[in-house]
Amino acid sequence: MNIADKRWTAVLIGSIGFAVAGVVSLLVVSLSACGRVEPPDQVANPANYELIRTALEAGGGSGETAAVQQLAQPTGFATLSGTFKLSGSPPARVALPISGDDRNVCAPGGKTILDEKLVVGPQNGIEDVLIYLTTKIPLDDPKWVHPSYDAQKNAVVEFDQKQCLFLSHVFAMQSSQKLRILNSDPVAHNTKLSPPGGRGDNPIVPSRSAYEYNEPGVELRSPFEVSCSIHPWMSAWMIFRDAPHFAVSKPDGSFSITNVPAGVDLKFRVWQERASSLTSANVNGQAQSWSKGEFTIKLEPGETRNLDVVLDAAAFK
Amino acid sequence: MNMTTFSSGTRRLSLLASVLCVAALLTGCESPDARFRGNMVAIRANFGDKYRTQDQHVKDIADVLAAMFGTPDEPHVPKLPDLNTAEVLDIDKLRMAAGPVGSDEFDRPRGLYRQHCAHCHGISGDGAGPTAAFLNPYPRDYRLGKFKFKSTPIGYKPTHDDLKKILIDGIPGTAMPSFALLDNDEIDALVHYVKYLSIRGEVERDLIRYAATLDLEAEPPERIVNVAYAKEKPSDFAEQLEEVQRSAARLVTQWQNARSNVMEVAPPSRDMNDPQARVAAIRHGRELFYGAVANCFSCHGDTALGDGKVSYDDWVKDPGWIDGSTNQPIAAQIPEFLALGALEPQVLRPRNLRLGMYRGGRRPIDMYWRIRNGIEGTPMPAAAFKPEGAPEDMKGLTHDDIWDVVEYLRSLPYESISLPAPQELENLRERS
Numbered sequence: 070m071n072i073a074d075k076r077w078t079a080v081l082i083g084s085i086g087f088a089v090a091g092v093v094s095l096l097v098v099s100l101s102a103c104g105r106v107e108p109p110d111q112v113a114n115p116a117n118y119e120l121i122r123t124a125l126e127a128g129g130g131s132g133e134t135a136a137v138q139q140l141a142q143p144t145g146f147a148t149l150s151g152t153f154k155l156s157g158s159p160p161a162r163v164a165l166p167i168s169g170d171d172r173n174v175c176a177p178g179g180k181t182i183l184d185e186k187l188v189v190g191p192q193n194g195i196e197d198v199l200i201y202l203t204t205k206i207p208l209d210d211p212k213w214v215h216p217s218y219d220a221q222k223n224a225v226v227e228f229d230q231k232q233c234l235f236l237s238h239v240f241a242m243q244s245s246q247k248l249r250i251l252n253s254d255p256v257a258h259n260t261k262l263s264p265p266g267g268r269g270d271n272p273i274v275p276s277r278s279a280y281e282y283n284e285p286g287v288e289l290r291s292p293f294e295v296s297c298s299i300h301p302w303m304s305a306w307m308i309f310r311d312a313p314h315f316a317v318s319k320p321d322g323s324f325s326i327t328n329v330p331a332g333v334d335l336k337f338r339v340w341q342e343r344a345s346s347l348t349s350a351n352v353n354g355q356a357q358s359w360s361k362g363e364f365t366i367k368l369e370p371g372e373t374r375n376l377d378v379v380l381d382a383a384a385f386k
Numbered sequence: 387m388n389m390t391t392f393s394s395g396t397r398r399l400s401l402l403a404s405v406l407c408v409a410a411l412l413t414g415c416e417s418p419d420a421r422f423r424g425n426m427v428a429i430r431a432n433f434g435d436k437y438r439t440q441d442q443h444v445k446d447i448a449d450v451l452a453a454m455f456g457t458p459d460e461p462h463v464p465k466l467p468d469l470n471t472a473e474v475l476d477i478d479k480l481r482m483a484a485g486p487v488g489s490d491e492f493d494r495p496r497g498l499y500r501q502h503c504a505h506c507h508g509i510s511g512d513g514a515g516p517t518a519a520f521l522n523p524y525p526r527d528y529r530l531g532k533f534k535f536k537s538t539p540i541g542y543k544p545t546h547d548d549l550k551k552i553l554i555d556g557i558p559g560t561a562m563p564s565f566a567l568l569d570n571d572e573i574d575a576l577v578h579y580v581k582y583l584s585i586r587g588e589v590e591r592d593l594i595r596y597a598a599t600l601d602l603e604a605e606p607p608e609r610i611v612n613v614a615y616a617k618e619k620p621s622d623f624a625e626q627l628e629e630v631q632r633s634a635a636r637l638v639t640q641w642q643n644a645r646s647n648v649m650e651v652a653p654p655s656r657d658m659n660d661p662q663a664r665v666a667a668i669r670h671g672r673e674l675f676y677g678a679v680a681n682c683f684s685c686h687g688d689t690a691l692g693d694g695k696v697s698y699d700d701w702v703k704d705p706g707w708i709d710g711s712t713n714q715p716i717a718a719q720i721p722e723f724l725a726l727g728a729l730e731p732q733v734l735r736p737r738n739l740r741l742g743m744y745r746g747g748r749r750p751i752d753m754y755w756r757i758r759n760g761i762e763g764t765p766m767p768a769a770a771f772k773p774e775g776a777p778e779d780m781k782g783l784t785h786d787d788i789w790d791v792v793e794y795l796r797s798l799p800y801e802s803i804s805l806p807a808p809q810e811l812e813n814l815r816e817r818s
Contacts, residue, residue, distance in 0.1 A: 107423065107727055109423065111444075111451065112448055113452030113457075114445070115452075116613075119453075120453075121611060121613065122462070125453060125454065125465065125630075125631065128467065165712075166713070169695070256678065257678055257681045259765075261765070261767070265591070265595060266592060267541075270539075270541050271540050271760045271768055272767060273679075273680075275681075275782065278770065278781045298685065301697060345434070
């Protein structure tokens with residue numbers, strides 16, 4: 070083999086190698102380009118959707134009023150109260166990443182502020198557990214909504230923030246009420262609301278001023294997160310409900326809902342930020358299985374029913 | 387060995403290589419078929435760990451959506467009680483935009499959406515078409531029903547003309563091009579189709595949220611719609627249909643009301659064509675920019691270069707994988723959501739105001755709207771507004787304050803530090 074031959078062999082091997090590398094890399098590229106996962110197609114059943122379409126076009130239904138009338142009538146009112154407690158050790162709270170020009174206001178002296186996703190008190194009481202009625206009830210009927218709730222129906226409720234924390238980490242209000250967003254800080258905040266199905270808003274609230282969010286108007290199935298873009302660690306949860314029967318647990322885990330319709334089966338939902346869909350609880354010493362955080366209860370007229378609810382730490386992520 | 391065998395061998399190899407490449411490309415990616423894709427990300431977000439066992443809900447949602455909105459080839463406009471849906475969704479326009487690309491017997495175009503939009507925005511309007519993952523920002527996902535650049539405040543739908551303007555002008559600084567070369571009725575058709583996909587997508591999300599409150603394991607299973615009830619339990623069936631209709635009716639009403647929510651803006655009191663007035667406006671606007679009431683600097687940065695706070699927009703946050711306290715993605719959840727079709731979380735930076743490039747439009751009125759109304763779906767808040775006749779001590783920007791901020795922003799790209807550094811001349815021949 071002379072030198073020229075050797076050179077050609079080298080070139081040949083080189084070009085084969087180059088071609089193979091090219092094919093391989095193209096294969097890799099073509100495969101990886103298709104690597105993004107596509108969600109599945111929606112496959113509708115023609116017989117079903119034709120039937121639904123025909124029914125909708127024929128005027129849909131006027132089922133709601135009929136359904137409400139099918140409900141048994143309440144026989145009076147009762148109070149539902151109790152405490153939420155935790156068994157087991159809760160996940161650790163983490164320090165909020167407070168930074169920026171306002172840190173002297175938000176964390177004076179550089180002190181550590183912990184997140185409020187799950188705050189457990191000294192007696193294992195769980196703060197900020199939301200409990201609300203999910204059964205649809207006739208809101209204009211005084212047999213269902215006690216007149217003691219009339220005054221608050223269109224009232225203005227306040228949602229405040231101080232030291233760059235929302236003072237109510239979980240906030241429930243009626244959808245007919247008006248919301249006044251306050252800022253008790255010497256710095257500006259903005260309060261970003263994105264209620265699913267409701268009207269979003271994101272106003273700047275200058276220091277020590279107020280902003281009126283006109284009535285929410287729409288009932289939400291579950292809470293949504295409220296945030297502040299200027300101080301991104303700020304976080305709260307808010308819900309609008311048509312009926313006034315809801316409560317948020319205090320730092321000791323206690324709650325109370327007065328004038329709940331009695332003598333009828335009612336569904337209540339329990340929600341906590343770290344456990345949005347609770348499936349079990351121990352109520353007054355008895356294990357209960359809940360469906361999506363919901364339980365059914367029937368109160369006797371005039372009674373005060375106390376629920377000692379113990380939730381297992383495993384349910385909180 | 388000689389040159390001839392070598393070159394023919396190489397030729398054969400390269401032929402083989404190209405055949406293999408084409409084969410790989412063809413088998414790897416089929417062209418997407420024209421079916422809407424389910425919003426699995428929302429299912430995962432609403433059902434948590436149990437999202438895999440919701441097949442009945444997934445099927446029911448597909449049936450309800452097909453009943454109300456048809457298919458990508460055969461769109462349908464739902465009839466809703468007491469509403470003129472055609473005002474928002476014109477079926478003739480939708481047909482022009484829907485279906486495969488082509489034309490009808492009168493040579494009118496068909497399939498405009500797939501021709502011009504679907505490769506980025508996706509057949510379902512989920513903003514996840516084949517090119518989406520390569521773009522920054524990602525193409526808009528219409529299914530949240532939120533639009534950034536519009537004449538209406540946050541929480542209200544954009545007007546038909548707002549969307550039309552985006553199609554005609556494009557969005558500078560993004561992959562969204564101008565479609566000014568399309569005929570007016572073609573642009574109209576596409577706007578109707580965007581609204582159609584948006585309403586459809588929002589109804590789907592509503593149904594998913596509704597489904598999350600229903601218990602499939604109950605006896606009988608709680609379903610969104612059970613067609614067997616049409617005969618067996620007509621009143622229950624009617625109730626189910628009503629729940630479904632309520633969501634669509636609410637959305638159609640919102641779109642219908644868009645025009646009445648347009649923020650009308652009077653011109654500034656200052657005559658901005660007068661150089662002295664304009665200089666005063668810029669000076670005042672600058673003060674406001676750095677002031678505690680407007681607070682622009684806290685995100686757009688002390689230099690207005692957009693180097694303030696990095697965040698995420700509502701579309702990225704939607705699956706709930708951004709931790710509200712740390713403002714960071716929850717790492718453990720990312721692979722699961724990506725496997726369901728979500729795009730990697732992309733950070734959102736405040737706009738660099740020195741570039742002179744304005745995504746929402748460069749007209750002063752566009753900038754006024756951005757400041758006064760905020761930008762929907764983003765951290766950009768609406769200014770605290772001080773209406774005429776408000777108490778003296780009320781904190782907020784007046785109508786003219788906002789115009790002054792606009793004027794300041796318009797001057798920023800022309801400040802000397804905004805201009806590109808003078809180019810250093812290279813390869814200059816030294817002359818002695």
